[in-house]
Amino acid sequence: MRSTRARFKLCLRWCKSHEHQLRAQSLADKLASGDSFNFWRGVRSMNPGSHTLPLRVDHAVGEEGIASMWGEHFKGILNCVRDEESENALRGGMRGVSLQGFRSVDHEEMRGVLQSLSSSEALGMDGLPSGAFKYAPPSLVTWLCLFINACVCHQYIPSQVLAVLIVPLLKSKVKDPANSGNYRPIAIATALSKVLEKVVLHRLEAYLYTPDNQFSYKKGLGTEIPPSFLSWEILYRGNSPTVAEMKMELFRSHCYSIYCNSLWSRYKVATMNRLKVCHNDILKRLLGLPRWCSSSLAFARNGVNNLDVIRRHSVFSLRSRVELSTNSIITSVRQSSAYVCGPIQQRWLGLLFVQNVG
Numbered sequence: 001m002r003s004t005r006a007r008f009k010l011c012l013r014w015c016k017s018h019e020h021q022l023r024a025q026s027l028a029d030k031l032a033s034g035d036s037f038n039f040w041r042g043v044r045s046m047n048p049g050s051h052t053l054p055l056r057v058d059h060a061v062g063e064e065g066i067a068s069m070w071g072e073h074f075k076g077i078l079n080c081v082r083d084e085e086s087e088n089a090l091r092g093g094m095r096g097v098s099l100q101g102f103r104s105v106d107h108e109e110m111r112g113v114l115q116s117l118s119s120s121e122a123l124g125m126d127g128l129p130s131g132a133f134k135y136a137p138p139s140l141v142t143w144l145c146l147f148i149n150a151c152v153c154h155q156y157i158p159s160q161v162l163a164v165l166i167v168p169l170l171k172s173k174v175k176d177p178a179n180s181g182n183y184r185p186i187a188i189a190t191a192l193s194k195v196l197e198k199v200v201l202h203r204l205e206a207y208l209y210t211p212d213n214q215f216s217y218k219k220g221l222g223t224e225i226p227p228s229f230l231s232w233e234i235l236y237r238g239n240s241p242t243v244a245e246m247k248m249e250l251f252r253s254h255c256y257s258i259y260c261n262s263l264w265s266r267y268k269v270a271t272m273n274r275l276k277v278c279h280n281d282i283l284k285r286l287l288g289l290p291r292w293c294s295s296s297l298a299f300a301r302n303g304v305n306n307l308d309v310i311r312r313h314s315v316f317s318l319r320s321r322v323e324l325s326t327n328s329i330i331t332s333v334r335q336s337s338a339y340v341c342g343p344i345q346q347r348w349l350g351l352l353f354v355q356n357v358g
Helices: 003-018 017-033 036-044 063-075 084-093 107-115 130-134 137-152 191-207 225-237 239-257 267-286 295-301 305-324 328-334 343-352
Strands: 164-170 183-189
Touching: 003 017, 017 036, 063 164, 107 130, 107 137, 107 191, 130 191, 137 191, 183 191, 239 267, 267 295, 267 305, 305 328, 305 343
Parallel strands: none
Antiparallel strands: 164 183
């Protein structure tokens, strides 16, 4: 076992030192064999593009200023805010808890927990990868058992274990990177805290109950199961009121974006009229209505916006973002005559005076 591990480390060290040479040789082989698709795919993977960080976020400037700004920002929205009422309620409920029935974590259980760790996790504040615990020697497994048992018996977890690395990620590349509201945080925990979480989950897994209709965060259930389940429910329930509500939710969530993808295309009036008729016919088919019935009445009774209202809302949302943007380039364009007499204003004025079709 020791010689195999040493051989593996030697091969891994050689691959890392010759990584660029191996990649170049792979690209040369693909080009020589005429595999242009995989050749350019490999070129794109080696040159993913430049992802420059913003120089200013809100009113913070510079790396240190932006980092301190994010620290203060996340302190106000994440769970590091002290809630004394909930803390006192939790401590009061734990006063009568006894640890006499607690079964200590043994070597076999800890080994199973470590094997369930993922090797592709990001590094936390401790800088230790999960593989360091997953392939740990028996002596380290014993120390981990002692540490977990001590945390439970003394009801204390060191702050170094609970430390997380918060990374702000941009929600959309088309949005303003200088606005803090366009970011979402992810918390990267330490590898030791993941071991503790796995131990707690392994102990509580037998007592967890999730309904059959919950498809998120459950093993063996994917994204293709909810649509199949919904189709079966619609066929089973027939024309009940709940089916009509489900159809309306599907119509709102899917048909709205389909007809607004080409919002700025130069459609002719005849093309827009055909899109309106298609949009109206989809709603009538869902509700089982004949084509000759009033489309306006069907939309009004079911509380659904027609195509004209959807387009007006989308254009108004775009105009609002342009008007409220603090970007210097957008501000200069907004103050010029090209914006006042440009296509955005013309499209907005054209949408205010439309004729109902269908």
